[in-house]
Amino acid sequence: MKAAVLREANIPMEIEEVQISKPGPREVLVRPIAAGVCHSDLHFMDGSYPYMLPTILGHESAGVVEQVGSDVTYVKKGDHVITCLSAFCGHCNKCLTGHLSLCNSPEVSRKAEEAPRIAQGSDTIHQFLNLSSFAELMLIHEHALVKVREDMPMDRAALIGCSTTTGVGAVFHTAKVEPGSTVAVIGCGGVGLAAINGAALAGAARIIAVDMVDSKLELAKSVGATDIVNASSGNAVGEVIEMTQGGCDYTFEAIGLKATAEQSFQMLCPGGVATIIGMIPPGTMVELQGVDFLSEKKIQGSNMGSNRFRVDMPRFVDFYLDGKLHLDQMISKHIKLNEINEALTALKSGQEARHIIMFD
Amino acid sequence: MTLERVESEITGNVWKIEVKPGDKVEAEDVIMILESMKMEIPVEAPCAGTIKEILVSEEDAVDEDQVLATIES
Numbered sequence: 001m002k003a004a005v006l007r008e009a010n011i012p013m014e015i016e017e018v019q020i021s022k023p024g025p026r027e028v029l030v031r032p033i034a035a036g037v038c039h040s041d042l043h044f045m046d047g048s049y050p051y052m053l054p055t056i057l058g059h060e061s062a063g064v065v066e067q068v069g070s071d072v073t074y075v076k077k078g079d080h081v082i083t084c085l086s087a088f089c090g091h092c093n094k095c096l097t098g099h100l101s102l103c104n105s106p107e108v109s110r111k112a113e114e115a116p117r118i119a120q121g122s123d124t125i126h127q128f129l130n131l132s133s134f135a136e137l138m139l140i141h142e143h144a145l146v147k148v149r150e151d152m153p154m155d156r157a158a159l160i161g162c163s164t165t166t167g168v169g170a171v172f173h174t175a176k177v178e179p180g181s182t183v184a185v186i187g188c189g190g191v192g193l194a195a196i197n198g199a200a201l202a203g204a205a206r207i208i209a210v211d212m213v214d215s216k217l218e219l220a221k222s223v224g225a226t227d228i229v230n231a232s233s234g235n236a237v238g239e240v241i242e243m244t245q246g247g248c249d250y251t252f253e254a255i256g257l258k259a260t261a262e263q264s265f266q267m268l269c270p271g272g273v274a275t276i277i278g279m280i281p282p283g284t285m286v287e288l289q290g291v292d293f294l295s296e297k298k299i300q301g302s303n304m305g306s307n308r309f310r311v312d313m314p315r316f317v318d319f320y321l322d323g324k325l326h327l328d329q330m331i332s333k334h335i336k337l338n339e340i341n342e343a344l345t346a347l348k349s350g351q352e353a354r355h356i357i358m359f360d
Numbered sequence: 361m362t363l364e365r366v367e368s369e370i371t372g373n374v375w376k377i378e379v380k381p382g383d384k385v386e387a388e389d390v391i392m393i394l395e396s397m398k399m400e401i402p403v404e405a406p407c408a409g410t411i412k413e414i415l416v417s418e419e420d421a422v423d424e425d426q427v428l429a430t431i432e433s
């Protein structure tokens with residue numbers, strides 16, 4: 001099969017011929033139909049996050065089941081599925097206490113001594129986040145996918161695989177936004193826009209979108225933002241505090257920078273909660289004013305929207321088909337696999353929302 | 361001769377150890393692979409030298425800044 005292989009950070013990926021293994025007892029072979037290009041792929045492409053190389057990036061996809069392993073009963077050939085990197089084992093302490101997205105069990109990957117899922121001749125190609133969706137086929141654990149309705153368009157379904165689940169989930173599950181509250185979202189890419197849409201669904205009274213690109217702020221309004229702040233003025237914190245007369249109940253950082261993580265805490269009102277979604281590079285420290293804890297301000301992380309994706313994703317599909325989740329405007333362009341490098345360059349500029357790879 | 365410490369940047373589990381004491385390594389050679397929140401993260405040699413000690417085993421949990429191995433350079 002063909003795949004976009006990353007051999008070195010910051011060196012454009014080439015489309016190469018690689019081999020995919022046969023499904024083990026609990027594995028499923030999926031033919032992706034659509035795959036989104038997320039900023040997390042970019043963090044690994046540009047080396048700000050380390051990863052074993054060579055690898056095949058991509059982790060936001062939807063497709064059709066091609067073949068199932070001998071013990072798989074949940075799906076069959078032909079089923080439509082969305083994949084998710086939050087593969088869960090189902091029996092560790094995290095899983096059993098309802099925190100499936102924090103499952104860290106190694107059993108959803110192959111063991112170090114087993115043949116790798118993806119290879120090129122005798123060389124291992126490291127699977128990215130147990131998925132690797134910038135490829136014509138994906139071999140994944142059965143707990144890394146969910147079955148969905150067949151009337152759901154595949155390109156929109158792919159978005160649910162990461163950005164929607166991350167943004168809406170951060171609002172619903174991690175922060176548990178209360179109806180009537182005030183929310184600010186810093187960064188209006190695929191994830192931030194999903195958080196804005198989620199806040200609107202949760203009944204937030206005021207939703208302030210913060211970005212440096214005007215077209216992103218316009219998109220934010222179309223998915224539920226009530227107010228916008230262009231951060232290029234350099235005073236986003238002051239503007240948000242003034243607009244809300246003292247700060248927000250909930251803020252979300254959806255970029256992955258130290259500065260904006262600190263701003264998300266500074267924008268809170270007493271008792272408010274900042275949720276950091278962006279991937280801040282390892283080794284980076286985030287600094288807060290200690291005195292702010294006296295007013296019960298809180299800060300927390302969110303991984304993949306604290307999801308229970310087998311339950312959440314079919315609900316998000318229904319939300320889209322009922323017109324509540326605005327996924328159409330999230331897609332700025334449909335591309336082919338061989339345009340992946342250009343898509344990542346465009347993402348870096350912040351000018352565009354999601355690019356979706358469509359497979360033939 | 362100096363002893364260099366190889367530290368973990370993150371909290372995670374040791375998935376695979378690629379070297380053993382006595383092995384010669386170059387700077388940036390992969391010493392071991394950690395798994396953390398689904399990511400396969402390489403731990404690279406900070407310098408060229410000889411592996412003196414490996415202080416963890418496969419499947420061990422490791423913390424940020426924990427010393428995983430030492431290299432004599």
Ligand SMILES: NC(=O)c1ccc[n+]([C@@H]2O[C@H](COP(=O)([O-])OP(=O)(O)OC[C@H]3O[C@@H](n4cnc5c(N)ncnc54)[C@H](O)[C@@H]3O)[C@@H](O)[C@H]2O)c1
Nearest residue numbers: 039040187188189190191211254255256278279303304350
């Ligand atoms: N925690 C998780 O589970 C998880 C899951 C998915 C993505 N992420 C992370 O979320 C972040 C956002 O991902 P995305 O795909 O939406 O990214 P994106 O590139 O599509 O969007 C980022 C947005 O931030 C804006 N921006 C950049 N710098 C800014 C600044 N200083 N002030 C205000 N706005 C600024 C850009 O204009 C852009 O609109 C990334 O760090 C990504 O890795 C985390």
Ligand SMILES: [Zn+2]
Nearest residue numbers: 038040162163
């Ligand atoms: Zn993502």
Ligand SMILES: [Zn+2]
Nearest residue numbers: 089092095103
């Ligand atoms: Zn588990």
